Amino acid sequence: MSDLRVTTALPVEPGLCGACRHALVKGTNRGTAYLRCTRAAWDASLDKYPRLPVTGCVGFEPASESPVSDNPVSDSTAQASGAS
Ligand code: SF4
Numbered sequence: 867m868s869d870l871r872v873t874t875a876l877p878v879e880p881g882l883c884g885a886c887r888h889a890l891v892k893g894t895n896r897g898t899a900y901l902r903c904t905r906a907a908w909d910a911s912l913d914k915y916p917r918l919p920v921t922g923c924v925g926f927e928p929a930s931e932s933p934v935s936d937n938p939v940s941d942s943t944a945q946a947s948g949a950s
Contacts, residue, residue: 875891875893877898878918879918880919881919882919882923883901883918883919883923885928885929885930886928886929887927887928887929888903888904888905888925889901889904889929890902890903890904901915903915903916911924911925
């Protein structure tokens with residue numbers, strides 16, 4: 867119930883994660899916060915709880931871009947059915 871989407875709650879600079887659409891900041895009952903990488907749920911090359919600050923990441927996608935999907939299967943389906 868304490869899900870946050872604000873990186874300002876983190877005690878450290880998040881680096882790339884701070885601007886990534888896959889980052890989720892969660893608060894704790896003790897007033898601290900931690901960052902979880904939601905992409906790690908299906909991308910085994912990523913850590914669920916990356917060490918911050920992240921300075922380079924193959925999974926980075928800007929949060930400002932419109933989301934396509936967190937499902938790589940439907941992403942490839944969408945690309946395959948696109949007009950050419
Ligand atoms: S994909 Fe990379 S940059 Fe984005 S939240 Fe996960 S670890 Fe951070």
